[in-house]
Amino acid sequence: MTGHENNPGSCPVDRGLMRVGDRWSMLVLRDIERGLTRYEQLRTSLGIAPNILAKRLAALTGAGLLEKRRYSQRPPRDEYLLTDAGRDFLPILMAIGAWGRKYNGAGALSRHLDVETGEAVRPVVIDANSGAPIGSRPLRLEGPD
Amino acid sequence: MTGHENNPGSCPVDRGLMRVGDRWSMLVLRDIERGLTRYEQLRTSLGIAPNILAKRLAALTGAGLLEKRRYSQRPPRDEYLLTDAGRDFLPILMAIGAWGRKYNGAGALSRHLDVETGEAVRPVVIDANSGAPIGSRPLRLEGPD
DNA sequence: GGCAGTAACTATCATTTTGCAAGCGACTCG
């Protein structure tokens, strides 16, 4: 679908978006992180249509970000838990949140606090090699070749 | 649309996704960063339908991530440049790229190199206060109240 | 001047996805 002419699907951003590249998927992950792991909780919290939620949960499960677990046999009840891949995606949501707060943050917003220090978390994307925030140093793009 | 019951639109992630919450928008930003700033360049690079591209460019411009600039009066030719808000979003794309590489990275992928060191960039989201990667320390969510 | 070519779109229509409302199966509780 993406990556036509010059770079046929060789962009890692593509690869990421193939799995989570839509609004509802990300909001589902966000809510699950908040502890809303069950279908009904997600549906009422998000105000999403039931068929859409079912589809998203199935997609995220199929993509390996969520895991469906039966927490009660009788009556049959399920919950959705984050896998390692899903948990690894959460920092990205925090970064999106920081951006949203900065550029669209009118009104009162929720936020994350560091339990130990009590301070509000300020997510920043850095390069683990240099330690510098991304954007502060010149970069060069290298093709897949 | 989002944020029904408990938290009516108070989540900064929502706020972010309201502006860039779809696949094409992000890929457009990615390509513009790569220097593909013109309509035709974007269209051929992405393989996107012209009407959709036009809509996305208008949306991103309206949302303040892009700026349309006429680089030639006669013939009339335009290009799209990143604003500060748009440039601020790029680190998020890098983080998504890192995630995509990790969990969906089969085959040869392109990557960013630090011009100075020549090393491949390894994007990580940290908390600017503690310096610790997000996910490595317990957090608590605070409502907007 | 006339014709081909290019960039940046718009218009039209088919297809796909989303959203809403209602219903259904499996069970529990009173």
Next chain:
DNA sequence: CGAGTCGCTTGCAAAATGATAGTTACTGCC
């Protein structure tokens, strides 16, 4: 037995997306 809850599915309408063709405004080239 009847009402209620959870986790969905089904059917249908509305909206978004995608494919294709056409339009505008030019620049060459002969």
